[in-house]
Amino acid sequence: MGVIRKTKSVETLLAIFENNKDAVSAVQLIDLLKEKMNKTTIYRILERLQNDGIVHSFMDKDGLKWYATCHGCSAKQHIDIHPHFQCQNCGKVDCLSVDIKIPMIPNRQINFSQVLLIGKCESCL
């Protein structure tokens, strides 16, 4: 069960994801919105947006949670699966629209994969 009421806080978060094609971490959002809403609210809205297929989440190399807009997903299924890139210089994270081939692994059933590429972004090169 996702978003049911379009509250001010929900609108604020939706606007952030609309205008931003990069990923954004929970920590960044908490800092950015610390005057506008409580961190508990942020975590709870993010969870609802994820359940609705509006955003997806993933962990970065330090175990912090990041969020980004989904494309073509719904409450029924998350189909927008892709690798992510993190710049080890400026910390920026973004979604990559490339396809990484995951080979078959004998004796194991792979349900999904999490790929994080780490290096330097365009502006830090």
Added chain:
Amino acid sequence: MGVIRKTKSVETLLAIFENNKDAVSAVQLIDLLKEKMNKTTIYRILERLQNDGIVHSFMDKDGLKWYATCHGCSAKQHIDIHPHFQCQNCGKVDCLSVDIKIPMIPNRQINFSQVLLIGKCESCL
């Protein structure tokens, strides 16, 4: 700077990695060794072993840190880079010796990658 003195605690941890080809999480080690040594000691030894190229570490899907034996690495360089597998049923994690092809990404320099495959292990299928 890594391990300088072969203490009892260091030997204990080394023995665990020797007899275990699976990965093991910091949390598991803390629980396993709670009668033998302090959790701070465990974290500090793991860091030293990693600096010596004896073990490598990575994050699982929940942001917990795991460790496993390195093959062919040294204090100079970690060359044993490979994907990891986590069973979503029993939680077991292990190192995969398969090669995943990472494509070139335009305008970015990829230094290394972190690949986690999630599914069911042999005994949970």
Added chain:
DNA sequence: ATTACTTTTGCAACCAAGTTGCATTAAGTA
């Protein structure tokens, strides 16, 4: 507009993983 109902929020307290500072212990060495 008022009411009634239910979701959403804020707040404070909590939790778990991991880190830090510092006094004490114990390897390594001569």
Added chain:
DNA sequence: TACTTAATGCAACTTGGTTGCAAAAGTAAT
């Protein structure tokens, strides 16, 4: 054995994230 310094234990702390509960605010019907 004595000396030096790496390693450890312990308590306190930090950080990211969660929970319970009362108060506030959407939504829809009246």
